[in-house]
Amino acid sequence: MLNVKLHHLSFSTDQLDRMVTFYRDQMGMTDIEKIAGDVILRAKGRIMHFVEGPKNGLNYASYAAPNQAALESIRQLHEAAGLELSASPSPIFGAEAYSLTDPDGNQMVFGVRTNEQEDNSMPARMQHVVVATTQVQQLIDFYSEKVGFVVSDIVRKEDDVITSCFMRSDNEHHSFAVFLGDASKLDHNCYETSCWNDIRDWADHFSDSETTIFWGPGRHGPGNNLFIMVRDPDGNAVELSAEMGEVPEDHATGNWAHTERTLNYWGKGMARVE
Ligand SMILES: [Fe+2]
Known part of the structure; x- marks a missing residue:
């Protein structure tokens, strides 16, 4: 690892x-x-x-x-x-x-790792980043066989096409992921809070400036984390998360169906591809 x-x-x-x-x-x-x-x-x-x-x-x-x-x-x-x-x-x-x-x-x-800045800002530790790609399998092979990331969970459509692959670099379920998309680009960046109540506080904070939560609150299947998402001015999704799952070193790769429930146990999914 x-x-x-x-x-x-x-x-x-x-x-x-x-x-x-x-x-x-x-x-x-x-x-x-x-x-x-x-x-x-x-x-x-x-x-x-x-x-x-x-x-x-x-x-x-x-x-x-x-x-x-x-x-x-x-x-x-x-x-x-x-x-x-x-x-x-x-x-x-x-x-x-x-x-x-x-x-x-x-x-x-x-x-x-450099010394961390100490301040009283709202809890949000930079935790994972996700890229979209048209060549999911090539990126999975590159990151798992050469870079050293470990595949935690894979999501596939009925025709077996992989729509997302979540990879870990320590005991947290994923610190990087690749999603199938129509181009190679940034998909989202995610910040882990300290608890569910922090998600409420972030939601209130976004509300004060009328920044709309476009997805969530919900709970993802892979990672089992709670989340809300907003968009930055470039349209990149920004995720605030809580309860990101931890997995043992020998965690076997999980296989998930590309369904709304996989993307969000609580409600609507947000599929990048159909
Ligand atoms: Fe995420």
């Missing part, structure tokens, strides 16, 4: 000011740093790095190892898998970090 956690994300956007305003005001991120036109926002448990570029772009996703020795082991695993490793594009991690690129061009960065 890689034993890494999602640490920070970088999105490209063609409306930097609106995205920064959303994540600052709606996601409660207050510490703003500007580096050569890029903007970095921080709050306890979450860091975002915005760059100018096409919207809905995952510039990179960064996963943190607990220490330098652990990162070195992961690097050796990636080198042994024949992955091409490049310099890290992240200004958050140190010089020991590196990146690799998946078959869709998504950059994944591996580094060492």
Whole structure:
């Protein structure tokens, strides 16, 4: 097991000011740093790095190892898998970090956890990121056979086409997932709260600014987590979650049918593909 956690994300956007305003005001991120036109926002448990570029772009996703020795082991695993490793594009991690690129061009960065910012912002630890792709199986093979993620659950349509694959990098059910879509792009980013009542508080917070919850509250099948979702100005889904499931190291891959109930035990599903 890689034993890494999602640490920070970088999105490209063609409306930097609106995205920064959303994540600052709606996601409660207050510490703003500007580096050569890029903007970095921080709050306890979450860091975002915005760059100018096409919207809905995952510039990179960064996963943190607990220490330098652990990162070195992961690097050796990636080198042994024949992955091409490049310099890290992240200004958050140190010089020991590196990146690799998946078959869709998504950059994944591996580094060492940095000291966490302490503040009184609402609980929301950056927990998973999901990309949409037209080549689900290729991404599953890449991440499970080379990168070292472990497949927790797979969702298939009646014709056996895989619509989503949830992967873990430690004991949390998923820290990354790939969804079948009509293009390669970012699907959503998710923040784990501390309890169900936090979801209520986030919902009230979004209500104050008339930010509409477009899906949820509900409970997902895979992961068994409670959720609400809103959209950022680029249309990327932003998920607030509670009770994300933990699985044992030897958890067998689960197989789910692509039904509304799988996507949401409590009500309507939101299928990206029919
Ligand atoms: Fe999610």
